[in-house]
Amino acid sequence: MTQQNTPQPSDWNLETRLVHGGRNKVPGSTTGGHPTVRPIFASTTYTHENIEALDQAFSGKTPDGEQAYVYARQGNPNAYGFESAMAQIEGGVGAIAFGSGMAAIHAALLAAGLTTGTKIVASRDLYGPTITLLRKLFTTVGTQLVLADFCQPAVYDLLRDEEPDVIYVETISNPLTRIVDLDAISTVAREIGAVTIVDSTFSTPYLTRPIEHGFDLVVHSATKYISGHGDSTGGIVISAKNTLLNQLRDYSNLLGLC
Incomplete structure (x- = not known):
């Protein structure tokens, strides 16, 4: 099979992405082969051949376009593999991993x-x-918060009347398991120019992929179903737009949310 005809991750079905997504080659390998299971990278810093290569690495990419690493707060190969897999699974342009679901929401x-x-x-x-975060952090600096019942039809008129800058929902609410109409909400959001965020922790991308329904940012507490074993704490945000992805990367780095 020629390289041109080799199936790419974008062509894989969901089950294949869940198993093989993010398993790109391990950086720094000189053995001619790569492990089928990515090793754990515990280092906080990474060496480079010369100062020019180090300077280039600060941009996040090597001259040939490969992912580059400098300091763990800016990312590491394990986080990058997770981000790549989740971006493929959710159908986003990219993803940023965080130390917890709340860090991802923030x-x-x-x-x-x-x-x-x-x-x-x-x-x-x-x-x-999440509501506590909005009330204790954002409203205290002058953000206006409106809480609404998104399960009643009049919410769409409310959104048009309020003209918010941001709309935030959960696919399946935690813990009441209420469900909202993602397509209708994203349609109204486009009309009024609002950025849409959905916490999809309870549905997981196996059941729902909100970017396919017009949402801008998808949040997961990876501590729950994505980890699945109750032994890891983490979060991730998948973005449908490069501009939002760049903002996520900046905030992760600046606030130390890795």
């Missing part, structure tokens, strides 16, 4: 532009700490 809200003088309309059925 970064998603910042990347969406939520700050002083902006407005967010959020589901009133959100995970409790």
Whole structure:
């Protein structure tokens, strides 16, 4: 089979992406082969051949376009493999991994532009700490918060009337398991120019892929179903747009949310 005809990750079915996504070659390998299971990289810093290569690595890429690493806060091969797999699975342009689901939610809200003088309309059925984050952190600096019942038809008129900058929902709410109409919400959001964020922790990409329904940012607490064993804490945000992805990367780095 020629390289041109080799199936790419974008052509794989979901089950193949779940098993093989993010298993790109291991950086620094000189053995001519690569392990089928990516090893754990425990280093906080990474060496480079010369100062020019180090300078280039700060951009996140090597001259030939490969992923480059300098300092663990800016990413490492394990996080990058996870990000690549989740971006492929969710159908986003990229993803950024975080140390917890709450860190991922925080970064998603910042990347969406939520700050002083902006407005967010959020589901009133959100995970409790998410509402606490909005109230204790964002409203205290001048963000306007509107909590609404997204399961009643009038919410779409409410969104048009409120004209929020950000809309935040959960595919299946935690813990009440209420379900919203993602397509209708994203349609209204495009009309009013709002950035849409959805916490899809409870549905997982196996059941729902919100980017396919028009959402901008998809958040997961990887501590739950994605980890699956109750032995890891983590979070991830998958972006449908490069501009939002760049914002997520900046906030992860600056705030140390790795």
